[in-house]
Amino acid sequence: MPIELHYIDTGGDETPVVVVHGMLGSADNWRSHLKQWQRRHRVIAVDLRNHGRSPHVAGMGYEAMAEDLLALLNRLGVERAHLLGHSMGGKVVISLARLAPSRVASLIVADIAPLAYGHDHDSVFAALRRVEAGEPTNRREADALLAEHVEESAVRLFLATNLERDDEDILRLRIGLDEIQDDYETIMGEPAGKGVFDGPTLVLRGAHSPYVTDEMLPALREVLPRAEVETLEAGHWLHAEQPKAFQTAVNAFLERVES
Known part of the structure; x- marks a missing residue:
């Protein structure tokens, strides 16, 4: 049963950019980016379950979190969206793209691959x-x-x-x-869904991050075959370490997709 997520919505009628934070993050972490992106786009930033101002419930499975996000899109009357997710949020948006590809205009995945990872928290x-x-x-x-x-x-x-x-x-x-x-084991596991998402995709990775290495790219492209991979001079929190470069890459990708 999906839960009602807390969210920030800048408003507008165009296809929105939906921003999904990583583990232990929140929509609030993205406010400076929202201020920039809202000049060109409607932006919706969410708090995933057990994060920010959203309800606390058992279970952190990616199918459940994708269903939470899909329920929010339905509630807001959003038919299609550009999905942007960082880390755990990246796996959430990959899951939604695999489970409901018709609802995804494009996918932006920040420093995560659709793979299981080891423990480091x-x-x-x-x-x-x-x-x-x-x-x-x-x-x-x-x-x-x-x-x-x-x-x-x-x-x-x-x-x-x-x-x-x-x-x-x-x-x-x-x-x-x-x-x-x-449910940490589940968080560190693979995204939900099967098969590929063959829509427009941008993968941004940090040059000093171990989360998306060159060795992982073949497995990543098995799930995201159209992925454009861009490397920023940053670690895992590339949107915080290189905010201007991050915004520039996202803006350029969205312009290509929407042109």
Whole structure:
């Protein structure tokens, strides 16, 4: 049963660009990009289940998350959309493109391949649990707690976007951390659906990221045969590290698709 996702919608009548964040992200992380893209497009950014302001429910399967997204498109009366997904969100949009290709005008996949990956989030989960137990009352305290398990300041800043102040003035996690951890194996697995999506596709990857290597490209093109692959001088969070280059690549692709 699909759930009602929280979303940001810039409005408009044209074919929208639907933005889907990665694991532990949210629509809020994309606000600066939305401001740029809305000059040319209607943009809809979603909070996936157990993220942002969307409901917390058991199960993080890609078919279920794709159905959540499809239900939102139906609710908004969107017949076709350009889908843009980063990391886990990339697997969500690939899943939707395979399950309901007629609803997808084009696909933009940011730094992920339609493959299963190994585990590499233990320290992140430990940091979030430390914050949960520590009950910080300000951002400095929260960062100190996160730093016990995560050294990189950029990663800590990203994780801290999941904190919000409660009625007792304590910063609490707004994500469904239990649900995410319980189904972590599924998140790290392959997208849902079978066969290929043969519509226009752009794959943006980070030159310093291990998520889309040259060795993965043959398997990627088995699922996305029309994929144009562009490499940005960045790591996994390429949209945050190289925002202008990311926007330029997306804009150029959408212009080609819509011309």
